[in-house]
Amino acid sequence: MIGDKDLISIQQARILAENAAEARKKLAAMPQESLDAVVEAMADAVESHAQSLAVMCHEESDCGQWQDKMVKNLFVCRQVRQSLRGMRCVGYLGGAEPEGVYDVGVPLGVIVALCPVTSPVSTAIYNVLLAIKSGNAIIVSLHPRAIDSMRRALDIMIAAGLAQGLPEGAISYLDIVAKSGTEELMNHPEVALIMVTGVLGMFKTAQASGKPLIYGGTGNGPAFIERSADIPAAVRHIVASKTFDNGLAPSAEQCVIVDGCIERQVRRAFQDNGAYFMTDEEADAICRILFHADGRRHRHMVGQSAAALAAKAGFAIPAGTKVLMAERKYVAGRDPYIRELLSPVLGYYVEPDWMHACEKCVELLLQERHAQTLAIHSRDESVIRQFALKKPVARLLVNTGAAFGGMGLTTNLTPAMTQGSGIAGYGITSDNISPMNLIYRRKIGYGVRDLAQLADLTPPSAPTQGVTRNEQNFDLLRRVLREALGTLPQAR
Numbered sequence: 001m002i003g004d005k006d007l008i009s010i011q012q013a014r015i016l017a018e019n020a021a022e023a024r025k026k027l028a029a030m031p032q033e034s035l036d037a038v039v040e041a042m043a044d045a046v047e048s049h050a051q052s053l054a055v056m057c058h059e060e061s062d063c064g065q066w067q068d069k070m071v072k073n074l075f076v077c078r079q080v081r082q083s084l085r086g087m088r089c090v091g092y093l094g095g096a097e098p099e100g101v102y103d104v105g106v107p108l109g110v111i112v113a114l115c116p117v118t119s120p121v122s123t124a125i126y127n128v129l130l131a132i133k134s135g136n137a138i139i140v141s142l143h144p145r146a147i148d149s150m151r152r153a154l155d156i157m158i159a160a161g162l163a164q165g166l167p168e169g170a171i172s173y174l175d176i177v178a179k180s181g182t183e184e185l186m187n188h189p190e191v192a193l194i195m196v197t198g199v200l201g202m203f204k205t206a207q208a209s210g211k212p213l214i215y216g217g218t219g220n221g222p223a224f225i226e227r228s229a230d231i232p233a234a235v236r237h238i239v240a241s242k243t244f245d246n247g248l249a250p251s252a253e254q255c256v257i258v259d260g261c262i263e264r265q266v267r268r269a270f271q272d273n274g275a276y277f278m279t280d281e282e283a284d285a286i287c288r289i290l291f292h293a294d295g296r297r298h299r300h301m302v303g304q305s306a307a308a309l310a311a312k313a314g315f316a317i318p319a320g321t322k323v324l325m326a327e328r329k330y331v332a333g334r335d336p337y338i339r340e341l342l343s344p345v346l347g348y349y350v351e352p353d354w355m356h357a358c359e360k361c362v363e364l365l366l367q368e369r370h371a372q373t374l375a376i377h378s379r380d381e382s383v384i385r386q387f388a389l390k391k392p393v394a395r396l397l398v399n400t401g402a403a404f405g406g407m408g409l410t411t412n413l414t415p416a417m418t419q420g421s422g423i424a425g426y427g428i429t430s431d432n433i434s435p436m437n438l439i440y441r442r443k444i445g446y447g448v449r450d451l452a453q454l455a456d457l458t459p460p461s462a463p464t465q466g467v468t469r470n471e472q473n474f475d476l477l478r479r480v481l482r483e484a485l486g487t488l489p490q491a492r
Contacts, residue, residue, distance in 0.1 A: 009181025012174060014188065019169030020110045020137035021190040026167035027135050028107060032090050038164045039084060039133050045160035046125055046153055047077035057121045057149040063303025064118070068245035072122035072417070075407065079415040080126055083408075089134040089435045100446030105439045107135035109192035112185050114206075116198030118248035118303065118342065119417060120146035121153045123197050126417040128157055128171055134435035136192075140173040141182045143199075151175055179205075186211065193438065196427075197418045198250055203426075212428050214437060217372040217394065217421025220254040220340050221402055222364045224357050224387070225266055226378035227259040234377035234399070235269035238346075241401025243322045246303040247343045251373040251395070251406025251419055254340055255328070255347030255364060257357045263350050274322035276306070277348070278315075283326040285313035286345060287336045295336075302342045309343060331363040338367045354383050358390070365393055372421055375402040394420055394430035408432060 027035075046053070054070035088094075088105065095102030111131050115123040120143045131138035142150045151173065158171050174181055182202065186194050186209040194206045197216035206213050225234050242253050258266045267277070278286065289312050290301050301309065306324050310317045317324070324345045326337050337347035351357040361374060375397040376387050388396050395413065397405035408415035416432035429437055 005176065006178045006180040009174065009176040009178035010184045012176050013181045013185040016139050016169075016172045016174060017110060017185060017188040017190045020139055020172060023167040023169035024107065024109050024135075024137040027132075027137060027170055030135065030165075032088055034165065035090065035132055035135055036085075038161050038166050039081070039129055041160045041164045042132070042157040043077045043081045043125075043129060046156050047074065049153070049156055050074050050077060053121050053149055053153050056152065057146055060147075060149050061117050061120065061143075061145045061303075062300065064245040064248050065305075069119070069122065072119055072245070073125065075409060075415070076122050076126045076129070076417060079409065080129060080417075083415045084129065084133050084435065087133070087435065089439050093441065095444070100448045102444050104442040104444060105134070106442050107439055108212075109136060110188075110190050111136050111138045111193045111195060111438065112191050113138055113140045113195040114182070114197065114199045114202055115140065115143055115146075115150065116250075117143050117145045117299075118198055118245070118250070120150050123417045124150050124153055125157065127195060127197075128154065130433065130435045130438060132161065132166070132170065134438040136438055137170045138172075139185060139191075140171075141185060142173050142175050142177055144177045147175055147177060195418065195433070214418065214429060214433055215421050215427030216250065216418035216433070217426055220338055220364055220367060221251060221373040221375065221393075222255050222257055222361045223253040223375040223377065223402060224257045224354075224361060225259060225262070226354050226357070226376065226380060226383055227262050228379040228383070229262075229377040230379070230399075231262060231265050231269050235266065235273050237377070237399070237401040238375075239270070239273045239275065239323055241403040241405075242346060243306075243344050244401075244403045246305055247341065247345070248303045249403035249407065251397075252403040253346060253375060253401075255337065255349060256325075257349045257351055257360050259354060259357060260350050260352045270323070270325060274320055275325050275346075276310075276317045276321045276323070277325045277327065280327075282310075282313065282315045283337070285315060286310075286324060286326065289313050290341060290343065290345070291336050291339075297342075304343060306344045309345065331360065331367065333367070338364060354386075358387065361387075361391060365391065372419060373397060373402050373406045375400070375405070395432075406432075 050073040051070050054066045054073055057069050058066035090105045093103040093105050113127040124140050128138055154173050174185060183205055186206055193212050195214045196202055196206050223238055238253055291297055306321050325348045328337050328347045328349055331338055349360055351360055373395050374391050374393045376384060377399055378384050384398055400410045404410040406419050414432035414434050418433040420430040421427050431437060
């Protein structure tokens with residue numbers, strides 16, 4: 001039975017969608033320069049609250065670290081904003097004008113965005129900047145565990161946008177949170193595109209709406225340390241990446257695969273950088289606190305520190321431990337360590353050479369069928385190339401921490417909080433999402449050849465013997481066409 005909250009949420013969704021549909025008509029009349037001014041004003045306004053929003057989000061969601069959430073907020077307000085400057089998304093986009101062809105950028109209309117509990121505020125800010133930059137209206141469905149912090153961030157942006165001439169209703173949010181309301185929103189006829197970032201539970205519902213879907217995939221991304229790697233640097237990158245916001249970044253490593261001939265050096269490097277190798281019993285205890293017996297995630301264990309996890313699991317670890325390591329041999333379907341762990345915990349595999357490691361990576365990437373990101377640490381370009389060509393993954397990162405490289409902080413990938421999945425069917429793109437994913441390109445083509453060109457494509461008359469009546473009719477039409485073209489004045 002649908003309760004009162006469900007009905008209210010459904011009604012709010014309908015109102016928001018209708019208001020956004022009106023706003024997007026006004027947005028469509030705004031030139032790129034006006035949209036850019038709005039984006040700059042909103043980013044300035046929310047950047048000044050980056051720390052308070054991070055603290056608020058951490059306290060409300062009870063996961064991760066506020067300092068790292070502040071880094072994410074500033075990353076969006078600075079690096080993402082910088083990447084948007086000078087980008088043209090709407091109106092004339094350029095093209096091959098001497099050939100009579102150019103592109104026009106057209107907004108899609110109304111976008112619905114779902115943000116994860118792992119990065120709710122920074123993802124909401126990012127989604128809004130991208131939507132307005134590309135001339136789209138956007139409705140954010142607030143996450144139940146981050147309603148107040150997300151509402152605060154969006155209110156700041158809405159006020160700054162309105163002061164710059166943004167139409168009312170261009171940015172809004174569903175804060176009477178119920179699954180029924182979110183479903184109503186996604187299925188509303190005015191909605192043109194759905195963005196789902198890390199909210200796997202709503203993926204099938206979004207897919208069933210029949211709307212174009214951008215799915216910011218999560219996944220059990222491996223990191224391979226190959227024998228030619230700079231071992232100390234590789235381990236530092238992996239530990240920093242995996243401990244960032246207590247392992248909540250979508251592209252962060254979930255396991256490490258080590259080339260067997262360097263295993264001893266790699267193990268020592270991990271221990272020197274704050275990693276603790278668990279016993280089999282301790283690893284089992286961590287599994288029990290991360291997941292229910294039926295495989296469901298213990299949501300309040302997401303994004304907890306290594307010390308908090310060990311204490312909850314009932315065993316002691318050395319002071320200063322940053323990452324918990326679980327030694328594994330096989331990729332078994334029921335082993336929790338092949339899943340995305342969303343915590344500073346890493347599976348640890350040893351393989352005799354890069355070819356066996358290659359097979360292990362493929363096994364791991366296909367387990368949860370998201371295959372978002374794979375990292376390799378190597379100085380052997382031939383091995384790197386083999387991984388680049390053959391892995392079923394959206395992005396391969398080389399010699400960098402996956403959390404930072406995937407979001408474009410330590411690589412030249414597009415700075416993004418939403419990173420597309422690498423498996424066909426999980427969304428319409430595997431890109432790091434930019435405003436260019438939120439428009440369609442209208443192609444403009446000028447006529448550059450005369451109708452006489454048709455005569456070159458028309459064959460001469462053919463004998464009718466053995467030819468069907470339809471072919472005879474087509475032949476008659478061809479003769480008429482040639483005669484008609486012959487009477488036209490020649491182009492000068």
